[in-house]
Amino acid sequence: MGTEEGKGMDRRGFLKLAGLGALGAAGLPAGWSLLKPGEALATTGGAARAGSRWAMVVDMTKGCPDNCTKCMAACKTEHNVPTFSDETDPRRHEIKWIWRTPYHNAFPGNEQPYGREDLEHKQVMVLCNHCVNPPCVKVCPTQATYQRPDGIVMMDFHRCIGCRFCMAGCPYGSRSFNWRDPRAGLPAKVPNPAYPTRMKGVVEKCTFCSERLDKNLPPACVEACAEKVLAFGDLESAVSPVRELLKKHFTIRRKTNLGTQPQVYYIIGDQGGAEHA
Ligand code: SF4
């Protein structure tokens, strides 16, 4: 989605695209402005949500320019995600919020010996799925990870004791543990002083840019994607872009057999239209 021009979506543009264009700030549904971090602890593990249900659609039929990393870079900047480039194995301590993985890692069990060869080589954008039934929330002993009424699975870094039960519980590998001081992996000038930096020994992951949604802004990755591979919106709004896409296209989700009900949907398309993920 991004914006009509890719970048620079303002609040009004996002409200329209999110399916809330008819609502002023005062008319936003319960669950939009939502809770501050930690305020939603009472909702931990609860299935109830009020008003909105956020979801993302990844359109794999749209071509990402080679090696495009704009969405990933935007997420890193927005959330002060560290980069450790001095390692002999830089992925060893990698902190991942949104990243690419081979198609069959994202969708294991979909292998077909006579299936589409292009999928074998495809890279898929993956992130936290903000599952309707998030096992990570159920196993966290401190309620450091919790679910907002709009379905977003949040992290309260201050409550995290680093036990990593949530990492074991997440079937998607969507959580990263700070084995090193993440602040050491940031530039001297912190990219986004408005977003809290973390400390060694806590878990982190994508939060669907809850801090931006609370300001009626789209997720940073969606805004950065000029190719509109990523779309975002409210499933509870019949006119939201995600509802439009889900109505028009056949989509798949990751590991649906587990009953987690992931809220990131993938348009696979036919071979001719699917050059890159
Ligand atoms: S590592 Fe932190 S968020 Fe994960 S289960 Fe333990 S306390 Fe909860």
Ligand code: SF4
């Ligand atoms: S993808 Fe993993 S981290 Fe995200 S809500 Fe589901 S189980 Fe939790």
